[in-house]
Amino acid sequence: MGQALVAGLCLSSSVVSVSVSAEELGYPEKEELKFGFIKLTDMAPIAIAYEKGYFEDEGLYVTIEAQANWKVLLDGVIDGRLDGAHMLAGQPIAATIGYGTKAEIITPFSMDLNGNGITVSNEIWKQMKPNIPKQADGKPVHPIKADALKPVVEKYSEAGKPFNMGMVFPVSTHNYELRYWLAAGGIHPGYYAPHKGDTSGQIDAQALLSVTPPPQMPATLEAGTIYGYCVGEPWNQQAVFKGIGVPVVTDYEIWKDNPEKVFGITKAFAEKYPNTTIRLTRALIRAAKWLDENDNANRPEAVKILSQSNYVGADYDVIANSMTGTFEYEKGDKRAVPDFNVFFRYNATYPFYSDAIWYLTQMRRWGQISDDKPDSWYFDVAKKVYRPDIYMKAVQSLVDEKIMPATDFASLDGEDGFRSPQTHFIDNIVYDGTKPNEYINKFNIGLKAGDKI
Amino acid sequence: MATSEGQPSWATNALRWLSNHIKAIVLPIVGIGIFLIIWSFAASKIDTSLGKFPGPTAVATQVVNLYQEHNTEREKEAAFYQRQEERNAKRVAKDPNYVPKIRAYTGKETFIDQIGTSLITVMSGFAVAAAIAIPLGIAIGLSKNLNTAINPIIQIFKPVSPLAWLPLVTMVVSAVYVSPEPMFAKSFLNSMITVTLCCLWPMVINTSVGVSAINSDWNNVSRVLRLPSLVHVQKIVLPASIPAIFTGMRLSLGIAWMVLIAAEMLAQNPGLGKFVWDEFQNGSSQSLSRIMTAVFVIGFIGFLLDRGMLQLQRIVSWDKASANR
Numbered sequence: 001m002g003q004a005l006v007a008g009l010c011l012s013s014s015v016v017s018v019s020v021s022a023e024e025l026g027y028p029e030k031e032e033l034k035f036g037f038i039k040l041t042d043m044a045p046i047a048i049a050y051e052k053g054y055f056e057d058e059g060l061y062v063t064i065e066a067q068a069n070w071k072v073l074l075d076g077v078i079d080g081r082l083d084g085a086h087m088l089a090g091q092p093i094a095a096t097i098g099y100g101t102k103a104e105i106i107t108p109f110s111m112d113l114n115g116n117g118i119t120v121s122n123e124i125w126k127q128m129k130p131n132i133p134k135q136a137d138g139k140p141v142h143p144i145k146a147d148a149l150k151p152v153v154e155k156y157s158e159a160g161k162p163f164n165m166g167m168v169f170p171v172s173t174h175n176y177e178l179r180y181w182l183a184a185g186g187i188h189p190g191y192y193a194p195h196k197g198d199t200s201g202q203i204d205a206q207a208l209l210s211v212t213p214p215p216q217m218p219a220t221l222e223a224g225t226i227y228g229y230c231v232g233e234p235w236n237q238q239a240v241f242k243g244i245g246v247p248v249v250t251d252y253e254i255w256k257d258n259p260e261k262v263f264g265i266t267k268a269f270a271e272k273y274p275n276t277t278i279r280l281t282r283a284l285i286r287a288a289k290w291l292d293e294n295d296n297a298n299r300p301e302a303v304k305i306l307s308q309s310n311y312v313g314a315d316y317d318v319i320a321n322s323m324t325g326t327f328e329y330e331k332g333d334k335r336a337v338p339d340f341n342v343f344f345r346y347n348a349t350y351p352f353y354s355d356a357i358w359y360l361t362q363m364r365r366w367g368q369i370s371d372d373k374p375d376s377w378y379f380d381v382a383k384k385v386y387r388p389d390i391y392m393k394a395v396q397s398l399v400d401e402k403i404m405p406a407t408d409f410a411s412l413d414g415e416d417g418f419r420s421p422q423t424h425f426i427d428n429i430v431y432d433g434t435k436p437n438e439y440i441n442k443f444n445i446g447l448k449a450g451d452k453i
Numbered sequence: 454m455a456t457s458e459g460q461p462s463w464a465t466n467a468l469r470w471l472s473n474h475i476k477a478i479v480l481p482i483v484g485i486g487i488f489l490i491i492w493s494f495a496a497s498k499i500d501t502s503l504g505k506f507p508g509p510t511a512v513a514t515q516v517v518n519l520y521q522e523h524n525t526e527r528e529k530e531a532a533f534y535q536r537q538e539e540r541n542a543k544r545v546a547k548d549p550n551y552v553p554k555i556r557a558y559t560g561k562e563t564f565i566d567q568i569g570t571s572l573i574t575v576m577s578g579f580a581v582a583a584a585i586a587i588p589l590g591i592a593i594g595l596s597k598n599l600n601t602a603i604n605p606i607i608q609i610f611k612p613v614s615p616l617a618w619l620p621l622v623t624m625v626v627s628a629v630y631v632s633p634e635p636m637f638a639k640s641f642l643n644s645m646i647t648v649t650l651c652c653l654w655p656m657v658i659n660t661s662v663g664v665s666a667i668n669s670d671w672n673n674v675s676r677v678l679r680l681p682s683l684v685h686v687q688k689i690v691l692p693a694s695i696p697a698i699f700t701g702m703r704l705s706l707g708i709a710w711m712v713l714i715a716a717e718m719l720a721q722n723p724g725l726g727k728f729v730w731d732e733f734q735n736g737s738s739q740s741l742s743r744i745m746t747a748v749f750v751i752g753f754i755g756f757l758l759d760r761g762m763l764q765l766q767r768i769v770s771w772d773k774a775s776a777n778r
Contacts, residue, residue, distance in 0.1 A: 027544075032556050039734055050559075056536060059544075061556040066731060068721045079627055081639060215734035222502060238736055242502035309743075310561035313735025 025397045028059050028276040036067045036076050036085035039215050039312045040232040041323055042112045042261050043086045044302055045343060047311045049287035058279035066310070069213035070169040077264060078103040084280065086111060087264035090171030090359050092385045097360075099171065099194065099368050104267035108281045108390035110355065111261040111288075113348045115341040116174055116251040117236035117327070118181060120149070120228035121221055125246040125330070127152045139333055143253035143426060146185020153187050153206050166212040166220060166229035170201065173260055175209065176362040177251050178230035182207055183445040184254075184427035191367035193453040201366065203453060221245050232260075233341065234314045237321040237328060246330045249426075252337060256424030257346055259355035270390065281394035282403075285349055289408065292344035299324045351391055353417035354433025356382035361436050365446035367453050378436040388417050507742035515739065515746040523563040530558045564728060568750065571724035574641060575713045575758075578648025579706055585649075586656035586705075587698060591690060593657065594664025607657060615651030615712045619720055622646045640722040644713060651712045652705040659704065663697020664690055699766040706762050710755045725751055 037043040046064055049055050055062045067073035067085070074091055076082035078101060092105035120128065131148035132140040156163045167175040170192075179189040190205025192198065202208050212220045217231045222244045230251075239245035251258055263284060270277045290298055303320045306312045312319060321328050327337040342348045357378045363369045395412070398404045421432040429442050441448045489509050496508035507515075534555070541553035562570070593600045626642050667690065675689045717726025729747050732740045 031554075032559075053536075056540070059540070061537075061559050063559040066721075066734070068730075072721065081627075215736065218502070218736065244502055307737070308561075309731065309735055309737070313731065313737055313740075315737045318737075 025278060025401075026275045028279050029273040030083070030276045031059055032061045032063075033083040033276070033280070034063045034065060034081070036065055036073045036082040037311075038070060038073060038086060038213075039066055039314075040086075040115075040261075041234055041306055041312055041319055042115045042232055042341060043311070044291055044306060044323075045111055045263075045284045045287040046086055047305055048290055048302060049283040051305050052287065052290060054283035054286045055280070058283050060276065060279060060283065062280075064310075070172065074101060077105065077266060080266075083269060084263060084265040087262050088169055088172045088174075089259055089262045089355065090173060090176070090363070091169070092262060092264045093356055093359050093381065094171040094363070094368070096385050097363075097369070097381055099363065104384075105264045106267050106270055106385055106387050106390075107262040107264050107351055108270070108277060108387045108394070109263040109284050110259055110349055110351045111263055111284075111343070113257045113260055113342040113346060114250070114252045114339060115260050115322075116177060116230060116232045117247040118178060118228065118230045118249050118251075119217075119221070119236045119239045119245045119247045121224075121245050122243075124149070124152060124227045125248070127155070128248070140330075142249070142329070142335070144248045145426065146182050146187050148185070149182075149248075150186050157206060163207045164226045165207050165209050166217055166226040166231075167209050168214050168217075168231055169211060170199065171359075171363065171368070173251070173258075173359075174230040174232070175201075176359065176366075177254055177258075178209060179362070179366060181230075181249060181254050181426065183443065184425075186445070188445055189366070191447065191453050193367055193370070195370040196453070201368075203367070218242055218244060233322040234312060234318045237318050238314060240321075240328050240331055241315075241318050243331065247327070248329070250327060250337060250340065252340060254426045255422075257339065257342065259352065259358070262351065270387070277390060278394045278397065281390060282398055285391075285394060285398065286404065288343040288349045289404065292342065292348075296325060296338075347411060347415075349391070350412060350415065351386040351388050351417075352419055352433075353379065353382040353386055353388075354419045354431075356386045357433045357436050358431060361431075361440050364436075364440055365443060367447055370452065372437075372449055375434075375436050382417075386417070388415070501741065503736060503741055504738050507745045511742035512746050512749065515742045518739075519564040519743070519746065523565045526560055526563045529560055533558050533560065562723060564747075564750075567723065567725050567728045568754070571713060571717065571726070572754070574644045574722075574724060575648055575706075575709050578645040578713070579652050579702075579709050581645070582649040582652030582656060582705060582709075583702065586653045586701075587660050590657045590660025590698070590701070591664050591686060591694070594661035594694070595686075595690065600661065600665075607654060611654040611658070615647055615708075616715055616719060618650050619643070619647050619716055622650070623720060638723075640720070643720055644716050644722045644724065647716045648709045648713050652709050655704040655708065656698070656701040659701025660694060660698050663694030663701075666697070667693045695770045696766075699762070699770055703759065703762045703766065706758055707755065710751075710758055714751055 035046055037046055050062055050064055065082070067076065067082075070088060070091065073082070073085050073087070074095065077085050077087075078095070087105075087107070089107075089110075092107050094100050095103045095105045128144075128148045129140070131151060132144055135141050153163045165178065167178050169175065182189045188204055188206045189209055190200075190202040190207075192201045193203055200210075210226070212226065212229065214231050214235055217229045217235045218238050220226050221229060221239065222242070228245075228248075236247040236250075240247065251260075263281075265277065291302055300320065303316055303323050306319050306323070307314060307316045321334075322337075322340050325336060325338045325340065326334050327340050328334045339345075360369070360378050360381060364373065392412075395404075395409050399406045399409070418433045421430050423430050425431065429439075431439055437449055440446070447453070493508040493510075496506040496511075499506035537555065538553075541555075544551050545553055593603055623643050626639055626646065630639060630642060671689050671693060675685045680688065713724065714726040714729070716722065717724040718730045719726075721727055721730065725747055729744050732743045732747070
C-alpha cells in the first residue's frame with residue numbers, strides 16, 4: 001500500500017493542470033485521529049479545519065488537544081499517543097537526523113509563514129532605546145537591529161551578570177531566529193557541541209539562551225528569569241497588553257516570509273494510512289485557504305475561534321492584534337504588518353525542500369550538526385522529511401473533485417521544491433537552498449566549513 | 454443569664470435551645486460572610502498582569518459561564534452525531550457493504566466533564582490501592598517477621614512526594630502498555646497509578662498498626678477455639694481493625710485528591726488539574742476567575758469525599774468514636 005507514496009518524489013509539471021488520471025481517492029483507513037498543538041495562533045489551520053467541518057468532509061473524526069510543551073508534543077507523535085501535530089519546522093528534521101529524539105517524522109504540509117517576534121523586558125527596552133534612531137514622529141525606526149542591544153549585553157557581561165533570554169525549543173524556529181538576529185547585531189548566542197554531550201548551546205555565548213514553553217514566556221519574563229524572548233503569537237502581544245515587555249522585532253523583519261510551523265506525522269503513519277494522510281492534508285489546505293481568503297476577510301472570525309479556551313484561549317483583542325494585519329510594538333506604537341502571519345498566500349502551505357535545508361544550515365551553523373556535510377546530504381535529508389509528493393496528491397484530488405480551483409495552485413506549476421534565492425534577511429545575506437555549504441560560509445558569527453567545536 | 458434563684462424558666466430553656474441552633478447555623482454563615490468580605494476586599498487590592506485578582510462576583514459569573522459552556526458543548530455534540538449519521542447514510546447508499554460506525558464526540562471537554570474525569574480517576578486509583586494495601590497491611594500486622602522485612606521499604610517510600618513517581622510511571626506505562634486498541638487511555642493510567650502509589654502507604658501503615666494492636670484477649674479466644682487462620686482473619690482480625698483501616702482510607706483519599714490535581718497539572722492528563730493549567734496558559738482576562746472557581750470546586754469535592762468516607766465509616770465500623778478522630 002505504501003509503495004505508491006514512497007515511489008514518487010517526481011513533481012511532474014503537469015500535476016495540477018491535467019486531470020487525466022483522475023483516480024478517486026479512497027476512504028480514510030483510520031478515521032478517528034488525535035492531533036496535538038501548542039497554544040499559538042499559528043495552529044489556526046487545525047482549529048479551522050475542525051470548526052469549519054473540513055476534517056469531517058474527509059470522513060475524519062479529529063480530536064484536538066493542547067500540549068504542555070514542544071517536547072511532550074513530539075514524544076506524543078513518536079509514541080503514537082498523537083496521530084499528528086502542529087510542529088516546529090525543526091522538529092521533524094532534527095528527529096530524522098537524530099538530534100534530540102531519533103524518529104522518522106515527515107511533513108506533507110507547511111502551516112504558515114512568519115508569526116513570531118522578539119520581546120525584551122521594559123528594563124532592557126529602556127536601556128536599548130537611546131541606541132535606536134528615531135523617525136520624524138519620534139517613534140523608533142524599524143526594523144530594530146540587535147546592534148541596539150549589544151551595548152546593553154556588554155554592560156551586563158562587564159558587571160559579571162549573565163544575559164539570559166528565552167526561546168521555546170532547541171530546534172525551534174525561534175531559537176534560530178533569535179540567534180540570527182543576535183548574530184546579525186554582533187552578539188554571540190553560543191554554540192552546541194552534541195558530540196561532547198553539550199546540548200545547552202551556550203559555548204562562547206554572550207547571550208545565554210534557554211528553553212521556556214511558549215505560554216509561559218510572559219510569566220517567566222515578568223519573574224525576571226529572562227530579559228527577553230523569541231516566541232510566536234499571541235505571546236509577544238500579551239507582553240504588551242500586560243505591560244511587562246516590548247516586542248522589538250518580528251520575524252517578518254528578520255526574514256521576510258520565512259517558513260514557520262509544519263504539520264508533522266510519522267513516516268510509519270503515512271505509509272500505513274495513505275488515504276488518511278492525503279485527506280488530512282486536504283482538510284488543512286482548505287483551512288489555510290479560508291484563513292487568507294479575500295484579503296484576510298475571515299480573520300476576525302478565526303480570532304474568535306482561536307480565543308476559545310480549548311484553542312489558544314487568550315483574549316480576543318490580544319490575538320486580533322497580530323492576526324488582523326497590525327502589530328503593536330511599544331504600547332501605542334501600532335504598525336501595519338499585513339503579512340504578519342500568512343497561511344496560504346505565497347505558496348505558504350507547500351513544503352519546500354529549500355525551507356528544510358535552511359533549518360539544516362542553521363543547525364550546522366550553531367553546532368547542532370557537529371561535522372561538515374556535503375551539499376548532497378542536505379538535499380537527502382530534506383527529501384526524507386519534506387513531502388511535496390503527498391501535498392501535490394492532495395492538491396490534485398482537490399482540483400479533480402472541484403473543491404478548489406486549479407488557479408489556487410497555478411504558481412506551483414513545475415515546482416522543483418526549491419525557492420529562488422531569497423534576499424529579504426535583516427543582514428542582507430542571500431540564501432540559495434541549492435548551495436547550503438556556500439550559504440553557511442557567508443556568516444560572520446557561526447561555524448563554517450571545516451570548523452569543529 | 455435569665456436565671457432567677459437557680460430556677461430554670463421556659464425562657465431560659467428556649468434561649469439555650471436558640472443559642473445552640475444559632476451557633477450551629479449562624480456562626481458558619483457569619484464566618485463565610487467575613488471570609489467573603491475579606492476576600493473581595495483583598496481581591497480588589499491585588500493587581501496582577503492579567504487584571505484584578507478575582508473576587509466573589511467574578512467567580513459567581515464564571516460558574517454561570519462554565520455551566521453555559523457545558524450546555525453549548527452538549528448541543529454541538531448532538532449536531533455532531535446527527536452529521537455523522539447523515540454522512541454514514543450517504544456512504545451506505547454508495548457502498549452497501551459498509552457497516553456504519555458511530556465515533557465518539559471529538560469536541561472539547563467542559564469543566565463538568567473534567568470534574569467527572571477527575572472523580573473517576575481518583576476513585577479507581579483509590580480502589581486499586583485499597584485492594585493492595587489492606588491485605589498487605591493485615592499480613593504485616595499479623596507477622597512480626599514480615600513487618601521487620603517490609604518496614605524499611607515502607608518507611609523509605611512513604612515520604613516520597615507522589616509527584617516524583619509521575620515521570621517514572623509515565624515512562625513505564627508508555628513502554629509496557631502497548632496495545633492497538635487500548636482499553637484505557639495512557640493518561641488515565643498514569644494519573645491513576647500515581648494516585649495508587651500515594652494511597653498505598655497510609656493504608657498499609659494504619660491497617661498493620663490496627664491489626665497488631667488487637668486486644669490479646671480476642672487473640673486468645675481465637676487460639677482456644679483453634680480457629681483456622683483464614684477464619685481467624687475473617688472473624689477476629691478484620692472486625693477488630695476496621696476502625697484503623699478506615700482511618701487509613703480517609704487519610705489516603707484526602708492525599709489522593711490533592712495529588713491527582715497536581716499530577717494532572719504536571720502531566721496535562723485530563724481532569725480538573727488540566728483545566729487549571731490550561732487556563733493558566735491561556736492567560737486571558739477570565740483565566741484567574743476560572744482558576745479560582747476550579748479551586749473552590751476542588752475544595753468542595755475534597756470535602757464531600759471526606760464526608761462520604763466518614764459516613765461509610767460510621768455505617769461499617771463498630772467503634773463510632775474512631776470516626777470522629
